[in-house]
Amino acid sequence: xxxxxxxxxxxxxxxxxxxxxxxxxxxxxxxxxxxxxxxxxxxxxxxxxxxxxxxxxxxxxxxxxxxxxxxxxxxxxxxxxxxxxxxxxxxxxxxxxxxxxxxxxxxxxxxxxxxxxxxxxxxxxxxxxxxxxxxxxxxxxxxxxxxxxxxxxxxxxxxxxxxxxxxxxxxxxxxxxxxxxxxxxxxxxxxxxxxxxxxxxxxxxxxxxxxxxxxxxxxxxxxxxxxxxxxxxxxxxxxxxxxxxxxxxxxxxxxxxxxxxxxxxxxxxxxxxxxxxxxxxxxxxxxxxxxxxxxxx
Numbered sequence: 001x002x003x004x005x006x007x008x009x010x011x012x013x014x015x016x017x018x019x020x021x022x023x024x025x026x027x028x029x030x031x032x033x034x035x036x037x038x039x040x041x042x043x044x045x046x047x048x049x050x051x052x053x054x055x056x057x058x059x060x061x062x063x064x065x066x067x068x069x070x071x072x073x074x075x076x077x078x079x080x081x082x083x084x085x086x087x088x089x090x091x092x093x094x095x096x097x098x099x100x101x102x103x104x105x106x107x108x109x110x111x112x113x114x115x116x117x118x119x120x121x122x123x124x125x126x127x128x129x130x131x132x133x134x135x136x137x138x139x140x141x142x143x144x145x146x147x148x149x150x151x152x153x154x155x156x157x158x159x160x161x162x163x164x165x166x167x168x169x170x171x172x173x174x175x176x177x178x179x180x181x182x183x184x185x186x187x188x189x190x191x192x193x194x195x196x197x198x199x200x201x202x203x204x205x206x207x208x209x210x211x212x213x214x215x216x217x218x219x220x221x222x223x224x225x226x227x228x229x230x231x232x233x234x235x236x237x238x239x240x241x242x243x244x245x246x247x248x249x250x251x252x253x254x255x256x257x258x259x260x261x262x263x264x265x266x267x268x269x270x271x272x273x274x275x276x277x278x279x280x281x282x283x284x285x286x287x288x289x290x291x292x293x294x295x296x297x
Contacts, residue, residue, distance in 0.1 A: 008236065015232045018224045020255025023095035024263050026087070029217030033210060034203035035087040036195055038218065041210070043083075043192040045222030046230075050185045053227070059179045063186060067176050071186060074174060078167025079191040084198065085160035092153035099256030100136055101157035107133055108165035117169060135278035136253075138271040171237040180238060184231045 030038050054061060063071060090098045110129045113119035121129070176183060210218060254275065 008239075011232045012236065015229050015236075016251050016255065018229045020099075020252040021259055022221065022225055023090075023099040023253075023256035024260050025217050025220050026090060027095040027098075029214050029221070030087065030091055033208065033214050034199060034206045035091045036084065036199035037203055037207055038210075038214070039083055039087045039221075040192055040195045040199055042218050042221035043188050043195070043226055045218060046226030047185065047188055047192065049223065049227045050181070050188065050231075054179075054181055054185060057181070059181050061182060061185065063176075063178050063182065067178070070174065070176060071183065072190065074167055074170045074176075074183075075187040075190040076167075077163045077170060079187045080194045081163035082160045082167070083191050084195055085156040085163070089153040089157040089160065092150050093157065094260065096253075096257040096260040097140070098157055099253040100140055101154060102161050102164075103253040104136060104158060105161040105165045105168070107136075108162045109168050112165055112169055117173075131278045135275040138275040138278070141269070141271040168237050171234065174238065180234050181231055184227075184234055187234075188226055188230065 026038075051061075053059075086098065086102050089101070093101070107129055110121060110125065114121050
């Protein structure tokens with residue numbers, strides 16, 4: 001499916017670590033704090049840093065007028081729906097369960113590409129998708145009884161993953177001519193503008209000053225997630241095939257589950273270790289160099 005350069009591989013490792021550890025960090029951040037307000041504060045904190053980075057690198061902020069509709073469309077699926085629904089789902093789910101459900105995204109990415117964009121999937125890619133699906137089922141093995149009582153949260157997490165998957169396909173096919181940093185800045189700004197009114201309507205009575213722990217979670221998200229990681233992800237999504245970029249981040253829910261076990265004392269089972277092996281195989285199926293004979297299948 002794709003051959004990663006050393007730089008892309010390094011960025012992918014960093015991205016996986018930051019996003020994987022962020023699930024318990026976000027859970028701490030929204031414990032006793034309105035989730036949409038938390039997300040908006042994180043984005044509001046990240047935007048000035050992004051603006052400073054663009055200014056330092058002399059990257060233009062402007063987007064040609066005729067490209068704004070496409071930017072809005074990509075932002076809606078990749079950022080607005082994902083960020084709003086997944087943070088609302090997280091308040092009712094454990095960080096590990098939310099991570100697992102959110103990262104059904106690669107499976108949706110493959111299926112959307114195959115169904116909507118007539119993107120052919122070779123045998124190896126199908127094996128990767130199946131392996132990822134089995135891994136998710138194994139990671140959820142001991143969670144089905146708990147999840148059954150929270151159908152709305154589960155539905156929101158799955159819809160957010162589906163939306164992100166479609167946004168990944170759109171990003172790979174984008175005709176936007178501006179820098180990825182510029183795209184990142186405006187996507188976050190658009191999501192912030194969409195999230196603030198919702199937070200006011202749904203959470204205004206619960207607005208409060210964050211605690212030190214919540215400020216720590218906000219700082220982590222503002223700097224590492226919305227500035228650094230978002231720029232990395234859009235770069236990978238823009239230059240790698242959607243299935244490859246999607247399956248390549250499948251290790252993130254594993255980190256989310258295992259970091260929750262370390263920090264929260266959750267018990268791990270054989271299904272968790274088996275899921276790790278399946279996900280490693282899934283990632284390899286997407287990113288291992290393809291020989292010419294395989295390309296023709």
